[in-house]
Amino acid sequence: MSTWPVYTGTEEPHDGVSHLPDPPPWRVFDGGPPLPLPRQEDGFAYPGRNHRASTYRATPESVELVNAALVLRRPLLVTGPPGSGKSSLPYAVARELKLGPVLRWNVTSRSTLQESLYQYDPMARLHAASRGVERERREGVGAGTAGDGIEDHLRLGPLGTALLPYERPRVLLIDEIDKSDLDLPNDLLNVLEEGQYEIPELVRAAQHTPTARVMVSGSEERVVIDRGRVRCGAFPFIVLTSNGEREFPPAFLRRCVPLNLRRPGPDHLEAIVRAHLGELDQETKRMISMFLERSSAGELATDQLLNAIYLSKVPGFRSESRDALAAVLMTHLGPAAEFHDF
Structure with missing residues (x-):
């Protein structure tokens, strides 16, 4: 079957x-x-x-x-x-x-x-064989010692x-x-x-x-x-x-x-984020939108988005610096997207 x-x-x-x-x-x-x-x-x-x-x-x-x-x-x-x-x-x-x-x-x-x-390490084998010969000479140990x-x-x-x-x-x-x-x-x-x-x-x-x-x-x-x-x-x-x-x-x-594998679309991207970080709140959805907007102008990787979202959830993180840091984390990785067939 x-x-x-x-x-x-x-x-x-x-x-x-x-x-x-x-x-x-x-x-x-x-x-x-x-x-x-x-x-x-x-x-x-x-x-x-x-x-x-x-x-x-x-x-x-x-x-x-x-x-x-x-x-x-x-x-x-x-x-x-x-x-x-x-x-x-x-x-x-x-x-x-x-x-x-x-x-x-x-x-x-x-x-x-x-x-x-x-x-295969022939030099290590040679050294092991030499040590075996020396041990046999010194201690009377028989041939075929371990490691040779x-x-x-x-x-x-x-x-x-x-x-x-x-x-x-x-x-x-x-x-x-x-x-x-x-x-x-x-x-x-x-x-x-x-x-x-x-x-x-x-x-x-x-x-x-x-x-x-x-x-x-x-x-x-x-x-x-x-x-x-x-x-x-x-x-x-x-x-x-x-x-x-x-x-x-x-x-x-x-x-x-x-x-x-093509660049994830909005629905696929949300499924990926949900799998890694749980249900999406409004801030997470906003970060995804920001990622999609930036990715239209240059190459980005999904883990850059995950890093930005994870940091945004850290307790005590200042909201006024959130977007600036997210922009740094979502730095373009290559030429403009229109030069790629993804």
Whole structure:
């Protein structure tokens, strides 16, 4: 039995992902044995992340395209103006579908594919091996002391962890992919297409050590990797965010489901404020009107409005300075709005 939509955009967590429709024949993955997802509460150990997930307000378009990405087992490429909820979306999906902690990779101009898959520190291993030899010489300790194996100096990155054979999709946020080196989107293509990768250091050691217990991203948990090869079972729900600062190669774009989040309209904006700060009073409605008026002349982010409203509610705040401070907090972030297609 399958249901549509799987993700509904509501606040109530449910097990609908267990009824996810079958993937297309060209997006079937058979990695195993299946791993259980980390506990749901581990994903929201930080109060701010729980708040972000529970207060996100999805649009009908975002609900539709999230479901398309889930069914097609394709990454979701999310663009939009600052404060439109690009990075909050994966937290909301993880919370509703009970998919555990969100893995996060914050991309910079120096980011590489390998760091997203795994990190290996050969120098630390060399030092550990040297200490082991010295200890054996000094104390007569046998070979194979703790800390001298490859697995003790290797840790999976966020993408590498997401591609483990979990029984349900892990959620991965690849934030600000447009800040990457020009080659990174193309470097990602094969891994995202095949849903698998190798760790050469473990592949080379497989003749003598066929399995390794390696730490995953975001926790001290270890998983068993067989002969250095990782292949997903349930393709992860991957959200790549972009501020629209660059164009991506056609080969990369056609492998993603595109979602353009537009600037919230008045009703959507009121729903967002209500979710964060409760029912709207007259002062809050006035601040929203002020925000909408200012946003017609330049780029503003929703969190600027939330900051202004929150300060206006602080007891003892002087009303005569309220508008002046709100104007400072709502400083335009970029060129005039007419140059944007949002």
